[in-house]
Amino acid sequence: MTISIRDVKDVLQARSLRNPSLDALNPNDQSYRALLLQPAGPILADNSRIGPLDLEFADKQATKFLELATAKGHHLVVTPEYYLPIATLLKCAQGATFPAVGALWVLGCESMTPVQVEKFKVDCAGHCDVIFEEDTAAAIQGVYYDPVAYCFVTNDAEGKDRRVIILQFKTISSRDLHFFENKNLRCGNVIYQFKGTDEELSLATIICSDAFNVSPDEAVRRKLSRNATLLHIQLNPKPRHTGYMRYRVDTFSKNKDLNNCDIVCLNWAENMVQVDEPGGKSEAWKNESGSAWYISEHRCSSNDDEVENNEKCGLYFTRHVNQRHVLHFHFGAAAFELTVAKVVHLGFRVHDNHLGPKMDVRYTWQDDQQVWVPNVENPDPGLSDLFALSSDVTSAFSSLKTGNSRLQVERAIALSCGLSKCKEAWFKAADLDACKLGEDEVVRRVTLALDRDEAARSARESSIKKVAALNKILATKKLPPQIHDLGGGGAQIMWRPDLPHVNVFKDGKHPALVAYLGMAPSSETIKNVGDAAFELLRRENNNDHKHRIAVCYHTIDGQAEFAPISKLTDITHGGGSATSIVEGD
Known part of the structure; x- marks a missing residue:
């Protein structure tokens, strides 16, 4: 399937809305703060939906996670593929827990049927503008979408704040033993790309097997990688499968001056369990998480102080053969809070920040308190x-x-x-x-x-x-x-x-x-x-x-x-x- 990369600025302009001014895409010397969630399972995957098995529990965890993001003012917030319950997203659209001006939430959501998408848009009316690509496929072409929701605040033509949620749908199914997702997935063909006001920086998201569509198209890879942050959200038992990482190998093998980028892979936690129906049989994946931050070598320090401070919080250093550093997140379920320098900045050289992502806090879920708490213990990497x-x-x-x-x-x-x-x-x-x-x-x-x-x-x-x-x-x-x-x-x-x-x-x-x-x-x-x-x-x-x-x-x-x-x-x-x-x- 042909992928269309659509500039969010143009999408909003057609609706008399302005391009949002996002802090993470402002090419100044001020670092931004990110909050990433690597949740635990189990997950349900049947012919009606894919997402957390216990939606009530997931809603509770996700709500507290987003409340944390709101309270601390994180500029970029990300959850993985098929995670966020629709009910949680709707509460955000209608309530007080929503990104502040300048922040962007990139929320991988549980599957949504076409009916659920339309109902979500109706339920958000008066609270939030909901935007998604028109679906012209026949009704028989799949049961549900695999969505990622971009949540942000922008202005209308009169300068008033407007909440916006853009839904992007996965463009190609994953490969599984029984071609389960192939049967049920309704595919989109649009990848939305955010750009800063001067277009120096950009951000886009691919959803798991979107990598299959990105990999063979050099023009697409180049557009998604140059001075960019590319998020790769996944629910993937084999994140190192050649098909899923081929786009990275090809991107990193090109002239490093033309693909200065951060690639952030965010998967679910290790040892996931998949259930085929409520109360049905389960399958233990025995998987790695594979969540990692890939960054150009010249923008990330390998000095002991920076490496060891990150490793105390569960972010581990390696050096890729193709002039990248790769920082691997601990495989356990957690939320990760980081401070990150911009991919490029237009200020004075004295403000160049070559330290790379800095892990500030690793949060773990406490059942007795029903809240995410800072984890002060150094996690065991085996x-x-x-x-x-x-x-x-x-x-x-x-x-x-x-x-x-x-x-x-x-x-x-x-x-x-x-x-x-x-x-x-x-x-x-x-x-x-x-x-x-x-x-x-x-x-x-x-x-x-x-x-x-x-x-x-x-x-x-x-x-x-x-x-x-x-x-x-x-x-x-x-x-x-x-x-x-x-x-x-x-x-x-x-x-x-x-x-x-x-x-x-x-x-x-x-x-x-x-x-x-x-x-x-x-x-x-x-x-x-x-x-x-x-x-x-x-x-x-x-x-x-x-x-x-x-x-x-x-x-x-x-x-x-x-x-x-x-x-x-x-x-x-x-x-x-x-x-x-x-x-x-």
């Missing part, structure tokens, strides 16, 4: 299960678990498992191998163990077990001369910012860089890791520990062995590079 794999793992990570820095854990693991090639700044978040995100978007960080990918899970476990093995070797085996004083127990595996290239510490002793390579590594791997370690400490040139290097592994018969490192004793070494130190990508 580390507790990994650290509890065995007593050896628990012992090895005792020093790493005491801190709040996930980056420091990743760095200690990286050194302990061996760096075969490295930059001198290998430990910076944007350069850390563990934080790299490929086009498959599989998160391979050990400290973000929410990802369900089996290969990633196995790799995480392998890395953790290597650290445990190293810890045991240090405590129980005879160590080579250059690190012999670290033996006999008491050594700790950790990472410190003042000594970034060493990973083994013991009170009263100089630290060392010791790597464990697993079972029977190749001779090439052993050499590369040894050379890289030597070169790293040579360049650091700290006389206290520049020769305290060791590489160990287990032989095929299970014996722990330390590899000889020729550069430690090679008096002919002339100071040249012992391995490739790569400074670029």
Whole structure:
């Protein structure tokens, strides 16, 4: 189906209404505040509707969420596909809980039949203008729409405030095993795009499988991505399916100067349950949420302070291979409050904000209080299960678990498992191998163990077990001369910012860089890791520990062995590079 991108300004002008002045699209140096909801299920999907199974409970949660948005004056408020009950939206249109001037609410709603859409418009008369595209399809072409409601305040020709709700409908059905949505969905063909008053910034929304229509059309992708915020709301059991993320891969592969954008993917929470009818059978999705904020690399900091402050609230850092940073939301049900710099601003360079989205508060629902409350505890990203794999793992990570820095854990693991090639700044978040995100978007960080990918899970476990093995070797085996004083127990595996290239510490002793390579590594791997370690400490040139290097592994018969490192004793070494130190990508 051909997609039509329609400028909201033109849609409103035809009705003698003005283009709204939205704070999120004002290209000044003032950041805007966003509030996103990642709800829990279960959901109902039958031939009459798709949406929350318990509409009364969803109405209660959604109402409190929007009351929070009203009270705190958030500029951009978003809920995912098929979530907001029609009753909640109507209460907003008719009552006091509605966006303030300058704010935009983008609310994925439960399904609506054509009759419900028309009734909603009638019920809003006198309170709110309701706008949606004309549907000329035959009545047999699907039962219900999948709508997103844009709620905002603008002015009429006389300058009076007018409430407006624009309904946009999904343009193509999702692919499911029984082609259920294909049978029931009535499709639209319009994507509405908001622009700032000077048209420097824009915002649009695609609904889940709209990605199938956006992906093959480069002109559409370009229009939706240049200096834009693109919202991708979903109810999706497989958010990393190639069909759903293809538009991002294609967008990010183009000239970065032509697609400076924020893409905000907002799904429901993990482990959703789908019910086929009230009281009917249920299906557990066992899914990831996949909610994430994609942002151009130059507009997002990878400095420890910003990364770690976000991660304490459940927003986790990765660096996409195509010059983007991707910040992943914790998979649990929550509301996320963020401060976000504009995609571009026209002010002075001194006001350029390159920090990226900042997570201010993560809210969770409290049943006893029937309200969203700030969550002060750092949510568990799956580390507790990994650290509890065995007593050896628990012992090895005792020093790493005491801190709040996930980056420091990743760095200690990286050194302990061996760096075969490295930059001198290998430990910076944007350069850390563990934080790299490929086009498959599989998160391979050990400290973000929410990802369900089996290969990633196995790799995480392998890395953790290597650290445990190293810890045991240090405590129980005879160590080579250059690190012999670290033996006999008491050594700790950790990472410190003042000594970034060493990973083994013991009170009263100089630290060392010791790597464990697993079972029977190749001779090439052993050499590369040894050379890289030597070169790293040579360049650091700290006389206290520049020769305290060791590489160990287990032989095929299970014996722990330390590899000889020729550069430690090679008096002919002339100071040249012992391995490739790569400074670029």
